[in-house]
Amino acid sequence: MAMQNKNTNPTFYLLMICLIVMSLGPILLMLATSFKTNVDVYDVSVGSFFFTPTIRNYESVLCNVLWYEPSHVDYCDPTFGRALGNSLFIAIISTGITLVLGTMAAYALVRFKFIGQSTVSMTTLLMRMVPPAVLLVPVFGIWTFQFGLDGTYAGIILIYTAMNLPFVIWILQSFIVQVPIQLEEAAKMDGAGSMQILFLVVMPIIKPGLAAAAIFTFRIVWNEFLLGNALLDRNTRTVPVTIVNSITEYDIDWGVIMATGMLLAIPPLIFTFLASKQIITGMTAGAVKG
Template sequence: MAARNAPADLLRYAGVTLMAGLVLLPLAVMGSTSLKTQADTFGSGFSFFVSPTLDNYRTVLEGRFLGYLGNSIVVGVGSTAITLILGTMCAYALSRFRFAGRTSIAMGSLLLRTVPPAVLAVPVYFIWNGWGIGDGLGGLILVYVALNLPFTIWLLYGFIEQVPGELEEAAAVDGCGPFRLLFTIIVPLLKPGLAAAAIFTFRIAWNELVLASVLTDRTTRTMPYAIYLFITDVGVEWGKLMAAGILLALPPLIFTLVAARQIVTGLTAGAVKG
């Protein structure tokens, strides 16, 4: 390798810093606006620091929003937990067994991976109402689990393939049943994969708007749709909108800061050999 070249390194740092600045700028604008009074958001010109106040957050959290936040948490956590359990089991079956139907499951789920939510909106609205789950959190969780399973299965499949089969053979000889074997021997070895799958599933369930808008009512609404209605209801109360936006963005922001490596694993899954 060539020796480190100080001026070139300096240029690189300048480059990444500039890029990071461009990425962060709109987020900083959101943060700063969330701390402004309505009058200040319309003051002449834009400036970052004007007598910050937490009033917007207070107003947002005093309204119905707290309930919607609760709904989002239930949907996010519920969808993620169910997706991980079902996805792990299915990935294990695809990796360890050659059975009739394996190829159909594999190809089917790979092609269904990219179904656009807008395509699902009409039929899901229709079918779910027929089943009587058209406006509850359960119906929303069902469609999010289905939507996330293909990616989760294929991500975890790659991780399970890396686990040597000898481990299971030894455990099976010791009389360990197949389900206990999966959950006590294999699953602990899949932590990086499970973390990546969890983040991406949670991201969809937490952020999704289209299906949430057709499958919820006044009490079961989740945050993204509540915020959208905010835009039309309140018109241009930017401070409150941005405060609500910050609350919505907070969990993904925290995940990104603690688990950037797993996110990169998830993003590059399938393209780059991990």
């Protein structure tokens, strides 16, 4: 009963509404602006949320991937459409490779115990702290002059995989530890090899862990700007790089910029709605288990 009383406290609800407005407000404002013409953006008499919406901004951003030709676009700039394809390709491949290699390594570390658990978490922590800004100079130098991978998909996927592996290995480890060893022994009796056990027995069980790891990796790769900016060329550029390049000091076409921003934000937002539980697992595991 006491609980009920607290819940119906009006100040409590007011606080909740405030919080919701504060965290959603900026996102909704961006969404609204992406449907606004540039004239309306600069017209002070037009409200932030009440105006005649238009999908023109999205049409001009996506003009080269649309099945029809938008009438208001005189010159179709293919940059963004291409970048969207690049971003999707790079993010999906990097996530896939990171997950497969990460699962293999995590499994080896848990089941064969040749490196102490604390060494692994220490290394993970140390790797986690390395900021992309620190990697900028060496990765640029090595990728350009030694590996010859600048401007290629392979080059950027290599560094993204390396950046995300420590966290993925570490989080999958905590899930693999919980897989009952009897299951694996039973499979071994039936004549399954290590690889088969890993991919057919263990992997299906640790699906929640894989989902958490996949979302974290995808999000980091999808949002990454710094290294993409240093390594990629005109044809392989990702969305964050094109956005930064299109911002000039003055005279920003806010409607179009917000539409590109929205398109960049949509995949992570969808993941949040689909798998908030896994995201929270991944996040709390980082701190609560140290």
